[in-house]
Amino acid sequence: MFVYNVKISSAKKLVSILAAASIAAAVICIVCMISVQSKVTDTATCDEIGIYALDAKTPDEQAEFLGRFNLLPDRDSMQSRMVVIPCEFDDVYSEYNEIQKAIGLDLSRFKGKKVCEITYNLNKSKFKYAVLLVYKDKVIGAHLTDGEYGSKNVPLTQ
Numbered sequence: 208m209f210v211y212n213v214k215i216s217s218a219k220k221l222v223s224i225l226a227a228a229s230i231a232a233a234v235i236c237i238v239c240m241i242s243v244q245s246k247v248t249d250t251a252t253c254d255e256i257g258i259y260a261l262d263a264k265t266p267d268e269q270a271e272f273l274g275r276f277n278l279l280p281d282r283d284s285m286q287s288r289m290v291v292i293p294c295e296f297d298d299v300y301s302e303y304n305e306i307q308k309a310i311g312l313d314l315s316r317f318k319g320k321k322v323c324e325i326t327y328n329l330n331k332s333k334f335k336y337a338v339l340l341v342y343k344d345k346v347i348g349a350h351l352t353d354g355e356y357g358s359k360n361v362p363l364t365q
Contacts, residue, residue: 247342247347248345249345251310252311253364256364259272259275260272260275261345262346263325263341263344266285269325269327269339269346272339272346273327273337273339276364278329278337278351278363280327280330281328281329284326284327284328285325286326287324288323288324289321289322289323289324290323290324292318292322292340293319295318296318300314303350303360307348307349309364310349310364312346312349314340314347316347317347320342322340322341322348323341323342324338325340326338327339329351334365335353336351337349337350350362350363351363351365
């Protein structure tokens with residue numbers, strides 16, 4: 208049997224305790240940063256309408272969201288599907304994100320996330336469709352489109 212005794216001075220004990228506390232604090236900070244980064248905000252701001260809510264859990268909330276932009280969705284026309292925000296934005300998606308920034312949103316925080324794309328036909332609008340990107344019951348992106356191949360997507364403020 209082999210026995211080895213180690214005596215640690217009080218200074219080394221203090222350094223060890225401080226090192227352990229520093230590591231624990233760093234782990235806590237990293238966990239907090241990750242949780243804040245994945246949290247979806249409740250409101251956004253754009254120049255044309257000011258601060259607006261991003262709630263989109265129900266069709267009523269989605270219609271209210273679009274109504275803030277003076278859009279009237281046909282609620283019976285709603286279609287939804289799951290899509291993934293690309294992990295890396297190419298030129299096309301970077302341009303699409305600029306459309307989002309025009310209404311106070313930014314998709315770059317949601318790279319790689321699976322989101323629900325909800326499409327409504329529009330009544331009394333020069334555009335045929337409004338498209339919402341919803342993550343955790345909040346709108347994270349939206350645009351208007353004619354739905355025809357090659358047509359441009361535009362901000363909800365158009």
